């Protein structure tokens with residue numbers, strides 16, 4: 001397998017190892033710590049079991065797993081939108097007891113206000129925090145540009161495609177300057193072309209914004225294309241199956257990356273790993 005990382009079963013407290021970087025003094029200091037998380041719905045459905053995970057700062061980490069394995073559940077628990085049945089989540093060392101300004105959740109179904117413009121939607125988190133109009137609109141405009149929607153500030157959500165609405169959701173999350181962005185299958189509702197464009201933009205944002213992205217997908221290709229670390233969850237109840245660091249060379253064009261042998265080998269390796277427990 002040459003350069004491919006060895007894939008080990010996750011140890012008890014699974015850690016996404018970081019490549020040491022002299023440029024990043026905070027490397028090695030996990031921003032999110034998930035400890036012993038189990039979630040049961042209504043006493044019977046066990047969605048997650050014994051999840052232990054460290055999410056490294058400033059990286060893009062992906063939760064990958066089959067439909068119904070608890071990806072959204074885990075993301076919501078980290079967001080503080082859902083209480084675990086047992087275990088705890090810490091963000092910057094502090095226990096999560098609810099939503100907080102250092103975390104922003106980008107919903108699968110966009111969650112935009114239909115009666116408000118793109119600009120107001122993008123700046124809405126700031127409005128809630130009482131940031132003066134002028135200032136929040138400047139910030140909103142900046143992030144609307146960053147997500148590739150310049151010129152659409154005065155449009156309404158119903159005038160936008162699904163992919164564009166998703167970008168407004170991302171702009172809103174970026175505008176509140178949260179450190180941790182939680183994205184639940186942000187590309188699931190868009191066509192392939194839009195998806196690829198959005199993936200490229202997301203990679204640029206990850207490099208530029210130096211934020212921590214925790215991203216949910218069920219697409220292996222997408223996970224490998226985007227991620228520094230991939231957390232593979234098993235079927236329900238979701239447990240951590242494996243953790244993989246793709247270490248893809250992303251200096252080439254998107255087409256070059258998708259033709260890269262290491263990229264293709266990693267996709268194949270994950271696919272075989274998934275088959276082992278899906279069968």
Ligand SMILES: Nc1ncnc2c1ncn2[C@@H]1O[C@H](COP(=O)(O)OP(=O)(O)O)[C@@H](O)[C@H]1O
Pocket residue numbers: 041042045046047065066067068069070071072073074236
């Ligand atoms: N509010 C709920 N009540 C009962 N069961 C739920 C609820 N939300 C999710 N589940 C169940 O928990 C499991 C995990 O769901 P979810 O986290 O949405 O999975 P994923 O995002 O990986 O598709 C699924 O079997 C789902 O049906």
Ligand SMILES: [Mg+2]
Pocket residue numbers: 071072073184
């Ligand atoms: Mg889901």
